[in-house]
Amino acid sequence: MIDNRLIYVMSLLLFLVGLYGVLTRKNILKMLVAVSIMETAANIFLIGLGYISNSSAPILSESLKQVNLLGSNISDPLPHSLVLTAIVIGVGTTALGIAIAVRLYSHYRTLNINKMGDKDEL
């Protein structure tokens, strides 16, 4: 019997950890990791929204013949599908970010974003 708020608060804390990471890290790969943490936190939050205690996964099988009329014997399937989409989107942006990081490294020979500031003419 877990209070759902535990999941929400934990995911928010994870989100804040990610935000702090993005704001303070200088290494662009670490920034990407921090962004991934934020996305994961959002996904955990979504999953937590669908949690019903003592319910089973939303898959009909021999052990779960039918969903009862109030839907209290399955966890909410909609957040699961949203998270599936969100994960794939996260993978896509992370791949793109890594490709940009590879290119930036080949230009500057460093991953530190502070050392990438050339004399920026206005």
Add this chain to the structure above:
Amino acid sequence: MSYNSAILLIAAPLLMAFLSFILGIFNKRIPAILLVLTLSFNFYFSTYLLTLVSSKGVLVSVISGFEPPFGINLVLTYFSLLLLSLIYLIILSASVVFVSKKTDENTVKVATLLFLFTAAASGLLLTGDIFNMFVFFEIFAVANISLISLKKNKTSLKGSFKYLLLSSIGSAFLLFGIGMIYGTLGTLNIAEIGLRFYELSPLTGAFIFIMFLGAILSETETFPFNFWITDSYKGARNFVNILLGSASSVAALYIFFRLFFTIIGYPINNRYEFLISMDARLIIALISAISVIVSEIGALSSKSVKRILAFSSASQMGMILFAFSISDFNSFSAALTLIFNLSLSKAILFLSSHEIMKGAKEKNIESFTGGLGRNPVFSALFIFGSLSMVGFPLTLGFYGKISLVASAVSASGYFSILVFVILLASAAELFYYFRLMHKLFVSEQNHTEKTKMNWFYAASGSLLLAVMIILALMPKFTERIVSSAAGDMMDKTTYIERVLKAEDLK
């Protein structure tokens, strides 16, 4: 009769995106030609739907055969279709510029990117489901990132990385907001959320408001989330600048409206009031005013032409957000006029400045010197664009700014104070655009060789200019479409009624 075939606005570019990859194996020109054809089809179809909507009101198109609020649906409103036609026009002009380029190994891929950009813009503007909006928001952001990074030099890579970072953070914020909405209201349909948002407790509403702000402010180029624009605009290729400065801005402003007005706000006495405790309109107004000031300072202190144009774009976006925040009928009309002005003239400015500066080593203000002698056609285009941008009388910008100031003055206390910021910003704009225009007339060299005319650029620029002149010289016509769209924006009840098929919600 159902209007489910409206999905073709999204499906056609998507299908072409996949097909063009295969067809591109045989000939690299085919995708580019298909791009222009598809965009023409989309433009035609959206204007056809626009006429349909203007006679029948809001139409709903169902996907997967499941009625809202259960399935995903598209909502065709006058406002969204008007902006969509505008976006198609801009992508069309940008793709004409793209087609004129020599083919290389990347041509097919870039054409595919443009197809997907079109599909994402259509999806963003038409969808009636908030999670679906998030998905298209991401496609749109990834398309923008890939387009910015095309040049693969230092500036463009840095710009695209910053954009990627901000948009990923924004998407995490948006996901939290969507999760909160689903957790409390149990639905993802925009109309149903809009109908039931008042049920939420004030703290929950404020949470969603802040999450939405975090999601959208980087796209609307609002300070302090606009540090990506300088590198992105400077490093991007010319047609990408047109897309970023015009099409992306319009789409971002549209999402801003949907998130903050259709979902959170509710029209009371010909004015939108937010359904959360604090005065959210004032927060938006303050943010946009600060953004306008900072962007104008940035533009005044810049030497690079693309940077100036980028900052000017950000300040215009701030003005439009300010117009949104006043949120009555007149200010929405002003916002729409400004959106038209921003997108059309910004596209013209990017296009013509690229041609004027062709061959110059440093692409700063000095390279404009003697532009009129070297390149009269594009200099004239640039002058027209900047006159409209600063709001010279008899241009689109003039009408927009005048009605914005009028509606701000007639609004209550704070807004009429903040309008001075807008006036100051206009003065600053006047200064730096006239500085650029002045350079065009100055000629230092005695021999002015004419640069070779690029007919594709000229065609694309004159297409946009023609639309701008028609809109500026036919105020009756412009007023009619703008007031129809503004009426559509004010009429949240019809939107909800039509989507949820409930006849008398009051």
Add this chain to the structure above:
Amino acid sequence: MRETSFNTGKFFALIIVAVLGIFMISPFFDTGSGKKISPRLENLKDRVSLHYGLKNVNDASKNIEECQGDYYTCREGVKCNNVIYKETADAETGPANLVTSIVLDYRAFDTLGEITVLFISILGVALLMTGFPALPVKNESMIQSAGAKFLVPIIMLVGIYIFLHGHLTPGGGFPGGAVIATGFLLMFMTSGDYNFRSRRFKTVETAAGTIIVALAIAGLIFKDSFFANFLPNGRLGDLFSSFLIVIIYSLIGIKVGSELSVGLRNLYTGEKDD
């Protein structure tokens, strides 16, 4: 510059995060009036997903139409024909896996967008990695490469199993495709000179994408709605059921598998059109 003990940037970041954190956590302990997030979810009564679970969305939306105006009371009065595993035939949607029924039927349009995001980001990777020099090849030990050759077919088979059973068990096109791509990644990591022609993979990938959109448009033609299910659904829980969903999930599996493989290859050896 030397690191000082007091870092202003980190200090301000901490303040921003703390303020945002207090603000974000407060709605979960809200005691004010109005609807707020419930500490414990008991059932799905107030959510649209209840009808996804019962597979009676069409009945539910008809019910809403019947009692116009009085919108909220309708949902509870929906007549419930909830489906039974291995008994119900030709339900509204076929899959026994309710998540799959949402992903590929009720909210199939989201999935199309998802495919597009992956497609466009791998395209962006290809554009970025064009002309990037290949990394130097390292020859791994014989045990690793022999082991990989033994493992790769099994990995591929598992991937195919996952996407073919997406309508019955957890999994589906995206995990299945990712597993297939893992097989290729293993080949890259263990046999140094391994490479494949990316053009073939891309052709397969884009052909799969084209067929998915074409199937969706076929729904528009036959059933007057994009992505409508126009094939029979069969008995709930059978392997040969919900045919359209199996077809689309297999296409997604093929697409994602080839896409991710090409993306990994691009990050590994740079993009070349061969």
